[in-house]
Amino acid sequence: xxxxxALRERHLEAWTAxxxxxxxxxxxxxxxxxxxxxxxxxxxxxxxxxxxxxxxxLLRKAPQAHRRVLALAIQxxxxxxxxxxxxxxxxxxxxxxxxxxxxxxFLQELEAQPYPVAMVLHWVLYRVFFDTWFSAKPQDGPxxxxxxxxxxxxxxxxxxxxxxLAVEMIAQADPAELDRLTERVIELERQSWQMAWEFVxxxxxxxxx
Amino acid sequence: MERLSDLRYRHTRAWAGLxxxxxxxxxxxxxxxxxxxxxxxxQDCFFVEGLMGFQAGLLHRAPQPHRLxxxxxxxxxxxxxxxxxxxxxxxxxxxxxxxxxxxxYLRELEAQPYPLAAVLHxxxxxxxxxxxxxAKPEESFRGDSRAGGPLAELVEHWTLLEFQALLHDLGxxxxxxEAEADPALLxxxxxxxxGYEKAMWQMAWEYAxx
Numbered sequence: 388x389x390x391x392x393a394l395r396e397r398h399l400e401a402w403t404a405x406x407x408x409x410x411x412x413x414x415x416x417x418x419x420x421x422x423x424x425x426x427x428x429x430x431x432x433x434x435x436x437x438x439x440x441x442x443x444x445l446l447r448k449a450p451q452a453h454r455r456v457l458a459l460a461i462q463x464x465x466x467x468x469x470x471x472x473x474x475x476x477x478x479x480x481x482x483x484x485x486x487x488x489x490x491x492x493f494l495q496e497l498e499a500q501p502y503p504v505a506m507v508l509h510w511v512l513y514r515v516f517f518d519t520w521f522s523a524k525p526q527d528g529p530x531x532x533x534x535x536x537x538x539x540x541x542x543x544x545x546x547x548x549x550x551x552l553a554v555e556m557i558a559q560a561d562p563a564e565l566d567r568l569t570e571r572v573i574e575l576e577r578q579s580w581q582m583a584w585e586f587v588x589x590x591x592x593x594x595x596x
Numbered sequence: 597m598e599r600l601s602d603l604r605y606r607h608t609r610a611w612a613g614l615x616x617x618x619x620x621x622x623x624x625x626x627x628x629x630x631x632x633x634x635x636x637x638x639q640d641c642f643f644v645e646g647l648m649g650f651q652a653g654l655l656h657r658a659p660q661p662h663r664l665x666x667x668x669x670x671x672x673x674x675x676x677x678x679x680x681x682x683x684x685x686x687x688x689x690x691x692x693x694x695x696x697x698x699x700x701y702l703r704e705l706e707a708q709p710y711p712l713a714a715v716l717h718x719x720x721x722x723x724x725x726x727x728x729x730x731a732k733p734e735e736s737f738r739g740d741s742r743a744g745g746p747l748a749e750l751v752e753h754w755t756l757l758e759f760q761a762l763l764h765d766l767g768x769x770x771x772x773x774e775a776e777a778d779p780a781l782l783x784x785x786x787x788x789x790x791g792y793e794k795a796m797w798q799m800a801w802e803y804a805x806x
Contacts, residue, residue, distance in 0.1 A: 439655075439656060440656050443652040443653065443655060443656045444652075446648070446652050446670075447648070447649045447652055451674075451677055451678065451681050454648075454674040454677065454678075455671070455674050455675065455678065458667070458670045458671045458674045459671065461652075461655065461667050461670060462664070462667040462668070462670075462671060465655075465660075465663040465664050465667045466664065468660055468663070469660065469664065472660055
């Protein structure tokens, strides 16, 4: 894990600053308004669809030794989409937020990267997100069930296996490129949390009626 | 599965004819050398590589209720590739024209509407399995799997209950979307696909004869 941790270390300040995003603080306090939580989940659904596409492309480029783990990661994301789709209160026709659009475009850009770079960045994507999420680890409120969903032993084992693949690939990736793309991921994550904060603020805005 | 049976019935001659391919009959009679089987498996490996790519693309564009089954299909294909790569096959051989044609066809199918691609995805796995099971390859080693080498492992893999259940679920998906596919186009594609399957068995027979 050392090379991956070194990558995180080089971006630690921006990486951990995500914990201070206002939405993340609200998440930690279990005080996300239900309407904002739903709007955030609707945007998560777009993200999961984008990630599914990215993973199916990554699988096609992967060496055989990596494919089983990637196929299981695809299965896991399909199951997560199932969970979202089962929530009847979510509106999947809600328009995609511009920051989400930008993130999905970035994923498509990553698809064109050499496999080692794409594989390491895949680790960065979920590590940045989960580090932030589990710093808040909401135990109450409308999003608490996701803390449980994302800490199952199966998902943790899958994440460990994905880390092993990323460690294997990191030496073959251009470090400067990894740094550039990691910076972009962190910025896109920041924008995602800000999008969620916008949703919170919109629920608080007084209406004229 | 009624409509799918109709589909199979309309192509019954070509479909059932696959089980009569000389290679399969020779396998059952224990008349195929291990060398020929390994050459066939190397070509199969090229095909399964293409199949995995096709399945990944199909999964991505599938409606959500179909995706979990397709994801399980993908995991199963990756496992099959794991097994093939463990066989120490000569993968420096070039893909046989029968394989190249079939792979080109799979790429073409990727550009077809999802219902057509999903039905064909079931059909080519089903007709392969029908031919394989009808030929009773296990008779070549009389059920003694230790004597059967890679052939016995293949028989075991393809007759596993999980694999059969998966094939059944893929049939359910095909059944669900079949009505959305243009019947004439479906027949045309099925006819072509059965031709590619036949060419694959003929390729294997070439190896057996050499």
